[in-house]
Amino acid sequence: MRARHKLVCLLMLGVTAFGHAQDALTYALTPAGAEKFVGATQQLLAVGAMPSLQGNVTPANLANVKTALDGNPAAQQALAAAGLTSGEYVAFIGAAMVAMMVGQMELAGMRGTLPPGVTARPSQPNIDFMKNNTDLFQRSMQPGAPAAANAGAAATGARARTSDEALPLPASAGAVLPSSILARLLPLDAIKRGTDCSLGGVQATIEKELAATVALHDAYYGNPGDSGLKRTAAEGAILDRLEDPDLESCGIAVNGGTALTPEFAAADAAWQAASNRIAEEQQAAWAACPGIPGGKEPACERQVNADAARKTHAAHRQYLASVAPPFAARVAALKTCTLKREALVADAKAANVRGANVKLVLRPLVVGWQQVMFLPAEWSSICESAQRSLIE
Numbered sequence: 001m002r003a004r005h006k007l008v009c010l011l012m013l014g015v016t017a018f019g020h021a022q023d024a025l026t027y028a029l030t031p032a033g034a035e036k037f038v039g040a041t042q043q044l045l046a047v048g049a050m051p052s053l054q055g056n057v058t059p060a061n062l063a064n065v066k067t068a069l070d071g072n073p074a075a076q077q078a079l080a081a082a083g084l085t086s087g088e089y090v091a092f093i094g095a096a097m098v099a100m101m102v103g104q105m106e107l108a109g110m111r112g113t114l115p116p117g118v119t120a121r122p123s124q125p126n127i128d129f130m131k132n133n134t135d136l137f138q139r140s141m142q143p144g145a146p147a148a149a150n151a152g153a154a155a156t157g158a159r160a161r162t163s164d165e166a167l168p169l170p171a172s173a174g175a176v177l178p179s180s181i182l183a184r185l186l187p188l189d190a191i192k193r194g195t196d197c198s199l200g201g202v203q204a205t206i207e208k209e210l211a212a213t214v215a216l217h218d219a220y221y222g223n224p225g226d227s228g229l230k231r232t233a234a235e236g237a238i239l240d241r242l243e244d245p246d247l248e249s250c251g252i253a254v255n256g257g258t259a260l261t262p263e264f265a266a267a268d269a270a271w272q273a274a275s276n277r278i279a280e281e282q283q284a285a286w287a288a289c290p291g292i293p294g295g296k297e298p299a300c301e302r303q304v305n306a307d308a309a310r311k312t313h314a315a316h317r318q319y320l321a322s323v324a325p326p327f328a329a330r331v332a333a334l335k336t337c338t339l340k341r342e343a344l345v346a347d348a349k350a351a352n353v354r355g356a357n358v359k360l361v362l363r364p365l366v367v368g369w370q371q372v373m374f375l376p377a378e379w380s381s382i383c384e385s386a387q388r389s390l391i392e
Helices: 003-013 021-026 031-046 062-070 073-082 086-107 124-131 136-140 151-160 178-182 202-218 233-241 262-288 298-350 356-372 374-387
Strands: none
Touching: 021 086, 031 073, 031 086, 031 136, 062 073, 062 086, 073 086, 086 124, 136 202, 178 202, 178 298, 178 356, 178 374, 202 356, 202 374, 233 298, 233 356, 262 298, 298 356, 298 374, 356 374
16 A cells, blocks of 8 residues: 555544544644644655554554554654644644534535544534635645645635626636546556556646635525525426435445455455565575675676566556456446536536526536545556566
8 A cells, every 4th residue: 555545544434433532523724733733744755654544453442543643753753843743733633523524414415414433513613714724635645735725826816706696607617627637547457567557647736626616605694595496497397406415425325445345355465465475586696796895796787677667667567457347346436426516517617507506516526626636646656666676
């Protein structure tokens, strides 16, 4: 498992059965705390000190994450440099994830429903904070990304706020679609040495489009009621389609993570076993090389290293071939969900949906962008790992 992939899985799953559930509900999220969290996470990733989700560190118990941080001197130095204790770092993760998930659910119309393991609604300031910091976790995983939130996006949203019932669905809505991001994900077994693992900066595109879509959604504050205002037959038909509960739930299970599938577990175990075997064989072959003053015969060493690289390449290609089918299935499932949501936006423009009803139309698109951020990050993590193992 790769460090960024592990962090994404931790953040996605951290709301389930919190070991620090109380901290998640009482910790107050602030801009200063967020800057420290982003800086600390970037440093933890840089020094390879992010806790692993394997072994005794599980997403279901954030206390284990704290224990792992406390037991790693490099992690302690990274946290200290950011001005955080391990307890504060873990509490921030819990509070941010609970607030983000509840905010997303309420945005999708699921009010009064809480994620599994969460016993009470987080504070409104925390929910509002995560709505205004949708790119928080992505920034934390990108070296050099700003620690502070994107003030430009917030300013754009502020300028756009209006409740004018005559305004149509903005032309910019759906100009870039979540499905276009999913279309850029190569099959995992097609990854090669030198593949652009950033996909041309796809995470930055996702953050930008999510922020822009949220700003458009928040710009319309007229009250659409439970089902909107059916002023014309065409507009009413769109509002009827928006009643489909699948628009809210579709794709949620897809973001559970490839790491949770039996196929991934088997492939990861085979890869780890192969890596250990190759390392042992390399050491034995090196030991058998003729000795010379100061080391081993250079030609023999080169051959040993080349053989190990070839075996590692073959083992990783097998790993990618094994995890490619379940990953592709998740991409296809999420694409089906996003296309359904995107069709509503296009059809709503043709139906001249206006005013407060626009808020209802944009809500599924916001959900679509929120869901699409995880698979590209997971793909990039697997791709980056492959670059260290593949030779062609």
